[in-house]
Amino acid sequence: MKLSRYEQETIVSYNAGEQTATIYTRDKAVMRKLDTLVANFPDTYKLVKQDEVSKTYSFPKSFVSYRKPRAVSMEQREQARKKIGLINSKKSYMYVQKMTIK
Template structure:
């Protein structure tokens, strides 16, 4: 496999209003691993359409493409989570 620069490891999601599927083209190995896992686990929804030695193209329902606002965690929530993890880690020893 050719070594690509980070700039060349692109991922493009393409869909339009007239179709129910989205196409995902990627050269990023981490995205490929995630999508390959989804293809194996959910073959009715995710499909591998094409692949070369440096890229892969997948299809999936466009409803699976989501947009979310960033999660905001208060200092109090962060401290409670830290205490829970400290308790879990102390029980492991």
């Protein structure tokens, strides 16, 4: 079943009286991430319910977090850009070397 972008919702719910949070989602990307967590950490993340378009997961409420936006200066941004450029150039050099050796 094809859902519109609007219908691909994700709802996180928890309350002060319980130690667990639940996530109901119809978004395939969120499902993939949570399915990976369920597979890697079965004692922590649980798949509670699923149907043809949605899944519901349960996990400790303490894993829900709120973060402030990251502030990156122009200098930090430029340093990161140069570092990534260097990494990418090394990867392409290694790829060319590998291809010429064969």
